[in-house]
Amino acid sequence: MEVLITDYTSEPKKLQGELDPQVFDMEDFTQIKAILPIRYDLRAQLLGLDFVVKGSLTFDVSMDCVRCGEFFSTTLHDSAFLRAFEVSDTMDYVDLTPDMRDSVLLSLPSFPLCSPGCKGLCSVCGTNFNTGSCSCEAPTVEGVWDSLDGLDIKQDD
Ligand SMILES: [Zn+2]
Numbered sequence: 234m235e236v237l238i239t240d241y242t243s244e245p246k247k248l249q250g251e252l253d254p255q256v257f258d259m260e261d262f263t264q265i266k267a268i269l270p271i272r273y274d275l276r277a278q279l280l281g282l283d284f285v286v287k288g289s290l291t292f293d294v295s296m297d298c299v300r301c302g303e304f305f306s307t308t309l310h311d312s313a314f315l316r317a318f319e320v321s322d323t324m325d326y327v328d329l330t331p332d333m334r335d336s337v338l339l340s341l342p343s344f345p346l347c348s349p350g351c352k353g354l355c356s357v358c359g360t361n362f363n364t365g366s367c368s369c370e371a372p373t374v375e376g377v378w379d380s381l382d383g384l385d386i387k388q389d390d
């Protein structure tokens with residue numbers, strides 16, 4: 234997203250709108266199923282030799298829950314977007330796209346959960362415990378030792 238620097242002065246001026254996330258090239262992020270346009274609400278100004286942009290970014294994203302595998306949608310927010318670009322006489326534009334991309338990526342949870350209390354899936358039959366239940370015996374830690382009970386260990390007396 235290129236911003237025309239000459240539109241700005243030392244007075245902060247609004248820079249608001251929506252950015253199509255297609256420009257971010259997020260295909261590597263397989264946990265993201267869909268991402269809606271990034272809504273930016275920024276102020277930009279020229280301070281000395283710097284073009285300063287600050288404000289917030291908000292976007293809706295749908296992701297896979299790492300615990301139950303279900304899609305869920307959430308709204309993410311970077312309320313502390315702040316960048317300063319050194320400008321020169323020969324520069325007309327500043328490209329905010331790489332910085333907005335960084336901001337979006339940093340806002341993504343590294344361990345996305347559909348809810349903090351997601352109960353996950355049954356490891357035996359795959360039932361989603363958020364929506365149902367099953368009668369599988371949960372494998373217990375003690376069960377690991379059951380097979381040892383069947384061993385006929387001879388004691389030498
Ligand atoms: Zn979940």
Ligand SMILES: [Zn+2]
Pocket residue numbers: 355356357358359360367368369
């Ligand atoms: Zn089960």
